[in-house]
Amino acid sequence: MTDLELLEPDDPRLERADFLGAAVHQLQMADLEDPAAVEHRDTVLDFFLDHPDAAERSCTAGHLTGSALVVDAPGSRTLLMLHAKLGRWFQPGGHADGDANLAAVALREAGEETGIAGLRVALPAIDVDVHRVEPPKEPAHLHLDTRFLVVAPAGAHEQANEESLALRWVTEADLDALDPPVDESTRRLVRRGLALASAALG
Numbered sequence: 001m002t003d004l005e006l007l008e009p010d011d012p013r014l015e016r017a018d019f020l021g022a023a024v025h026q027l028q029m030a031d032l033e034d035p036a037a038v039e040h041r042d043t044v045l046d047f048f049l050d051h052p053d054a055a056e057r058s059c060t061a062g063h064l065t066g067s068a069l070v071v072d073a074p075g076s077r078t079l080l081m082l083h084a085k086l087g088r089w090f091q092p093g094g095h096a097d098g099d100a101n102l103a104a105v106a107l108r109e110a111g112e113e114t115g116i117a118g119l120r121v122a123l124p125a126i127d128v129d130v131h132r133v134e135p136p137k138e139p140a141h142l143h144l145d146t147r148f149l150v151v152a153p154a155g156a157h158e159q160a161n162e163e164s165l166a167l168r169w170v171t172e173a174d175l176d177a178l179d180p181p182v183d184e185s186t187r188r189l190v191r192r193g194l195a196l197a198s199a200a201l202g
Contacts, residue, residue, distance in 0.1 A: 004122040004200050006151060007103070013123070017101040020048060020055060023064060026102050026146060030125035034188055041128040044144045054144065055096045062130075062142025066105030067093030068121065068150035069189055070114055075197030077171055078190055079114055079152070080178070081164035085135050089168075089178050090186055093145065102146040110150045114167060115159030122149040122200075126192055129185045149193050151201065 053059045070079040094109040107121040127147040134140040
């Protein structure tokens with residue numbers, strides 16, 4: 001297992017990056033255990049060759065997103081959201097919108113979507129996933145998602161925003177009870193992230 005480094009919010013490594021090389025670096029440094037995640041990482045890097053604007057939503061074939069597996073202070077549970085648009089349980093995350101520093105994107109989105117103050121993101125990334133999304137009133141496209149572990153402070157209180165219908169702290173064993181069912185990609189992330197968090201924080 002990798003050694004994770006938790007960054008403070010003012011760490012210079014979380015400054016905005018307007019060049020795609022920052023995303024390339026984070027993808028190359030990602031500590032990926034599952035062969036599927038490695039394959040997805042290679043797909044994203046290949047995508048960059050023909051889509052230098054991949055960090056922008058205007059890249060209609062697909063674009064970069066950053067996701068956060070938010071875990072509690074002991075590293076035993078993760079906070080999932082029932083996505084309002086897609087109607088499925090996912091980890092917090094969102095579009096890069098021009099910021100190729102995907103760790104910063106993941107941390108920003110985690111704060112906005114959970115309402116938790118004092119979150120810290122860990123480097124390196126722990127998972128990568130490419131998936132097709134079909135949001136209402138939008139053409140289908142790919143999300144090129146780089147995923148990071150984000151740790152909540154002790155006593156954290158979550159507060160959902162308009163992007164989710166519910167927030168729920170769960171263990172890996174709780175996933176089977178969620179409705180609608182959690183997809184395999186999210187299960188892979190939860191499995192990997194909670195194992196790392198338990199080892200690092202427990």
